Amino acid sequence: MEADMVDIRKFDDHPHTRLPWLDAYHHFNFGPHRHVGRNGWGSLLVWNDDTIDPHTGFDLHGHRDMEIITYVREGAITHKDHLGNEGRTDAGDVQVMSAGSGIQHAEHNRENEATRIFQIWIAPSEAGGTPQWDQARFPREDRSGDLVALASGQGHDGALPIRADAAVYGATLKAGDSITHTLGEGRYAYLVPAKGDVLVNGERISAREGAALKDVSDIRVEVAGDAAAEILLADVPA
Structure with a gap:
C-alpha cells in the first residue's frame, strides 16, 4: 500500500485537556477543541485517551444517541447509571453503553492508582431506543497474535453488542507477529497502539498515536522492533 494512504x-x-483530576488527549475534536481536519473519521466521532486520578472521575451526566465503548488500559473504572446498572471494569476489559433515547451515568476511578482508558464514541445506525450498558472480560492472552472483536454491531461471537454497523477489535502482538x-x-x-510500536502498511505508529485509513483493501500490522505491542482497531462506515 502507498504510504499516503495512512x-x-x-x-x-x-x-x-488538563483538569485537576483528568489528563485527556483527544484524537478528534472534543469539547472546546476545534482543530481543522479532526472532526471524526467516518462514523467514529471520539477517541479519547484519558488518565483519571485515584478516587476521582466523571460525575453524573447524560448522553443520547451514541455508542460509547470504554477500553481499560490500566487500573479499573466503576460505572453507575440511572437504570440501576453498576459494575467495575478491569484493565484489558471493555464496557459498552448504548445511550439510545438518553442515559445518566457516572464513571469513577475507585482505585488507589491512576486509571487509563480509551473512550470511543461511534454514531448509532438509528437514533433512539432503550439505553443499555454491559461489560465483558477480554483476557489479553486470548487475543495474542489475533484481532478479536471486543464490541460489534456485526454479529461477532463474544463481542459486546453495539447499535452500529461497526466493530472495535483488539490484539496483542509479540516481536515478529503480523496480522492483516x-x-x-x-x-x-x-x-491506535495502546502500547508498543507497530508498522501499519509500512508506516511506523507509536503508542497512543493514531493511524486513519480508507480506500485500502487490507491493513497489515507488524510489530516494529523487539517489544510487544497491543492495538485497538475500529472499523466503521462513512
Missing part, C-alpha cells in the same frame, strides 16, 4: 495522527498533535485486517469498500479504519 494518515498518521502524532501524539503531540492531539488536542489536550480486510477493510470493506467505503469503510473507514482507525488504529
Whole structure:
C-alpha cells in the first residue's frame, strides 16, 4: 500500500485537556477543541485517551444517541447509571453503553492508582431506543497474535453488542507477529497502539498515536522492533 494512504495522527498533535483530576488527549475534536481536519473519521466521532486520578472521575451526566465503548488500559473504572446498572471494569476489559433515547451515568476511578482508558464514541445506525450498558472480560492472552472483536454491531461471537454497523477489535502482538485486517469498500479504519510500536502498511505508529485509513483493501500490522505491542482497531462506515 502507498504510504499516503495512512494518515498518521502524532501524539503531540492531539488536542489536550488538563483538569485537576483528568489528563485527556483527544484524537478528534472534543469539547472546546476545534482543530481543522479532526472532526471524526467516518462514523467514529471520539477517541479519547484519558488518565483519571485515584478516587476521582466523571460525575453524573447524560448522553443520547451514541455508542460509547470504554477500553481499560490500566487500573479499573466503576460505572453507575440511572437504570440501576453498576459494575467495575478491569484493565484489558471493555464496557459498552448504548445511550439510545438518553442515559445518566457516572464513571469513577475507585482505585488507589491512576486509571487509563480509551473512550470511543461511534454514531448509532438509528437514533433512539432503550439505553443499555454491559461489560465483558477480554483476557489479553486470548487475543495474542489475533484481532478479536471486543464490541460489534456485526454479529461477532463474544463481542459486546453495539447499535452500529461497526466493530472495535483488539490484539496483542509479540516481536515478529503480523496480522492483516480486510477493510470493506467505503469503510473507514482507525488504529491506535495502546502500547508498543507497530508498522501499519509500512508506516511506523507509536503508542497512543493514531493511524486513519480508507480506500485500502487490507491493513497489515507488524510489530516494529523487539517489544510487544497491543492495538485497538475500529472499523466503521462513512
